[in-house]
């Protein structure tokens with residue numbers, strides 16, 4: 001099963017394609033639109049190691065002369081120095097306004113490569129080829145690109161819509177189990193804020209007898225597309241996050257604070273978001289919401305944490321939340337649930353509620 005979904009934003013219309021083994025055909029389409037005599041590949045180190053040879057075969061068929069930049073794996077690549085290296089690579093290899101740039105990897109490579117494509121020559125045609133579950137359902141969609149600053153995550157960047165997204169699930173064959181679980185967190189987020197049916201579609205994650213890639217591929221593509229549609233719908237309504245796009249941050253106010261407190265080392269984004277959603281569910285209940293039950297909780301056994309909880313400080317966690325770039329002043333804004341699939345943005349400063357919500361996180365570490 002292959003699916004094409006049109007994405008219409010004010011700054012660009014493009015196709016999000018999902019399927020198995022679709023890259024080759026997609027590349028032919030790209031080369032019919034752009035000058036593939038000068039094609040650029042920005043690729044995650046591990047994806048290059050695991051899929052580089054197969055990719056070279058596909059790309060060489062369409063472009064005799066392509067240039068490859070390998071991005072070191074890990075969040076630390078979302079840096080000034082790595083962004084400069086990518087832009088240097090594009091300019092030194094004579095990127096042109098019509099040269100397609102294929103960014104192949106997870107959210108790190110996507111955010112970094114996307115920002116380089118947005119800024120070189122004030123913008124060159126960017127194609128996201130996400131290779132993690134998280135990138136397929138989330139980071140490749142919606143045009144947010146960027147890098148981190150020592151003051152915080154994702155503080156430098158731009159909104160830059162790609163010219164296309166190609167979610168080819170054949171990459172997922174090599175994805176480690178913990179990265180599937182990272183992607184699951186964002187999928188559960190879509191279920192919580194928008195579509196209860198997604199909770200049913202994620203049931204296979206609880207069956208650990210098979211590698212996740214062995215799950216029915218059509219069901220997997222269908223799940224990815226359901227999630228992509230939730231995000232696309234929100235981004236189309238609110239490209240620059242002035243309203244409903246904030247709902248995509250469900251669990252993230254707590255999650256980002258936890259990631260920061262752990263120095264972005266001992267907890268992954270997905271693990272932090274999962275715990276953040278449990279805390280946000282608790283805060284929703286404390287503030288009068290009606291989203292009780294174990295819809296999120298029942299996935300808890302899939303996560304294993306490496307965090308030294310004695311080294312965490314509740315005061316610092318609250319300070320990190322107050323410093324979040326999404327707050328317009330020192331009040332903390334949360335995406336909470338009035339009920340399942342009914343998100344709402346609320347300001348909560350009441351210390352005892354915050355403490356009780358963080359306790360949900362501490363209890364699980």
Ligand SMILES: NC(=O)c1ccc[n+]([C@@H]2O[C@H](COP(=O)([O-])OP(=O)(O)OC[C@H]3O[C@@H](n4cnc5c(N)ncnc54)[C@H](O)[C@@H]3O)[C@@H](O)[C@H]2O)c1
Nearest residue numbers: 046073106107108109131132134135138139144171174175
């Ligand atoms: N732009 C957005 O809208 C947006 C949304 C959500 C998250 N993000 C960002 O995304 C990043 C997280 O993305 P991620 O979870 O994809 O992490 P990631 O890019 O670091 O990839 C995770 C790991 O998987 C490896 N990998 C990637 N594809 C693989 C494959 N097919 N087989 C084997 N290994 C593979 C990578 O080398 C890496 O070690 C964060 O920086 C986050 O801020 C951005």
